[in-house]
Amino acid sequence: MLNVKTVQETLDLIQNEFQRIEETEILPLEKCMGRILFEPIVCTQNIPSFNRSSVDGYAVRARDTYGSSDSIPVELTLMEPIKMGISPTFTLKANHASAIPTGGELPSGADAVVMVEYTEELNEGSVFIQKAAAPGNDLIMKGDDLHEGQVLFQSGARLRSQDIGVLAAMGVTHVKVLKPLRMAILSTGDEIVEISATPTGSQVRDVNAHVILAEAQRMGIQARRIGIVRDDEELIYQTIQTALEDADILVLSGGSSVGLMDQSLDVLNRLGKPGVLVHGIAVKPGKPTLIARVGQKAILGLPGHPASAFTIFRVIGKALIERLSGSTFPDTIIQARLSVNIPSNHGREEYMPIKLRKESEIVIADPLFGKSGLISLLSLADGYVRIKRESEGLAKDAMVDVVLFDTVIR
């Protein structure tokens, strides 16, 4: 009994049926690159912590400088100079100025700095100001960079290098992050052999498990291959049950011919409630895709052809991983001009692999109309174009959104 869903229905179902796995660990900042925040981070201090001069010059009250110019300077009386690293204890009086170094703290009373280039110090304990300063001139105000109470990062944010910098500036040495998701990859099918074997007859090497393992590693997942299990329902049942003990998500690879699909269906429904949620997706390639939930654990059954398995993992697997990790792995999308027509797909959403090239500054998208069984197709592709279910196809020369597989375009 096929329970075929559209891609959108499948994505909605993933949102509704699964939830974030809240296993956390506290890591030193140096190990937090790319990790996912468990809770929001609120700024606990003002940076800078005082009003700071951004130049060498004189701290002034802006209004005392109004009308001053090169030819008609204003003369201000000097108070004690401000020293680097020491908070001034005096208040700047009207018509007074105080020498201040770059990074020095502005005294109370002052509201601007005039650069030394626009001043001339006189011998009599006063200074000529040759340029009017507006309030705030050449100052970095307290909290200008980061201010107390500001939400810096939301729960679920993935930390980039720059974010690590913001946390370092705030003095955050340890961060509570989600543990990496644990993924187990199980290959099934009597025709599948280890990659070290030399296939005979209709045997094929276990390509997909290696591709999915690498892709999971790229996404920061703690993934492992369980190996290949022959088409034996009881053996598959036992293997999955054991694997789920220390995995949050199990990927079934290779077992999606119709016969194997039916067998997997029985196994997955026996494992626990609610069992199989999706049994077939109206998508090309990749129709024979299975999604099951066993308690809080996710199971994803991938189609057998390498290009199909990869694409489905990139779209559906990614959505599952995002849901379970409470974070997003946004795709990089670039616009490119389609080099040929792509015909209609008759009611199934389609993901067409694309090879990009540049032709006099214009990025051209060449569809790879290959067979999804070809390995070479996968390696050639830079990304894919999504052709919506209701689409009549895409026309030559149309600008299309290409979702990149990697940042690397060969």
Place this chain on the structure above:
Amino acid sequence: MLNVKTVQETLDLIQNEFQRIEETEILPLEKCMGRILFEPIVCTQNIPSFNRSSVDGYAVRARDTYGSSDSIPVELTLMEPIKMGISPTFTLKANHASAIPTGGELPSGADAVVMVEYTEELNEGSVFIQKAAAPGNDLIMKGDDLHEGQVLFQSGARLRSQDIGVLAAMGVTHVKVLKPLRMAILSTGDEIVEISATPTGSQVRDVNAHVILAEAQRMGIQARRIGIVRDDEELIYQTIQTALEDADILVLSGGSSVGLMDQSLDVLNRLGKPGVLVHGIAVKPGKPTLIARVGQKAILGLPGHPASAFTIFRVIGKALIERLSGSTFPDTIIQARLSVNIPSNHGREEYMPIKLRKESEIVIADPLFGKSGLISLLSLADGYVRIKRESEGLAKDAMVDVVLFDTVIR
């Protein structure tokens, strides 16, 4: 004595002065994601290894089917059926056909397959063919996917998930890859304090070392922070000398005020030949950048402001890393419409941090005209726009290339 170079001169110098570090290791395929190939990989076998049917149907000689149609089928005599996984030992004779399953091997003599849908098997040991087949019809030919002798990957290629798939298909279980580059990050400056400290006076936390560490980790580099060394020439000299013993590249962070620059210059020239190669780059931000070579080791002195240090590491540090690893880390570039004018930069190449947003399907680039000393600026930025040295500035509404810092656009 400042030896200021343009960005292009600096990049050329990096190409000429440095070379790939040829430290290799042999890893199981499961650990090769993102790793860099030491030597090219040539395909050692044809995949598939035989001409294979891609459908259930009948193996035929295409010319025997010409002119056949629904209404005027051609009748072919059946020979023995082909079995999955067994090489046929007979030769298909003229005006004969042989039943073949999906994945079955084409017998010699045959050059096409007709799908079962376009046939009708008769009782008398013959079959009606109702559709003409061209040679090669419904076949994946030997070597169609990967063919022997084909160069699959060049030396220096970084392996993506799909590439792992190609290697798995070929039965490659172990790969000779370059060892990760080793980077040491040394912070100098009396005002720099550990991030765990509470800065007093003009002290600042060591933000840059953490940003560079994270960025290096993102690029697959084995990076470590040495810590903070106070402004003592002898101490800095000793620390760098020790660090270089197990580092391929040393990054100096924080020590690029003019006084520190001069001091670093002396230290780097004392360390070995040829010493300092670049002392200042005509770039904004980031002019006070140092590049030195000590034997085969690289030293990069970064400017002090966080946004400057990050940008210079992204442009110049990346070029050094690419050269030393003999590989490329191509930037992802997307086109966006500039929301305001960016004025001319008067003879210096400029990297303007950009925040991206979408406005009715158009990607808009907002320049962040912040001060390069602000940490928050870094975290806001999605990428940068390069303004060439000879440019008169960039006009509002121009389409510009934004180099993304990450694939993640917040």
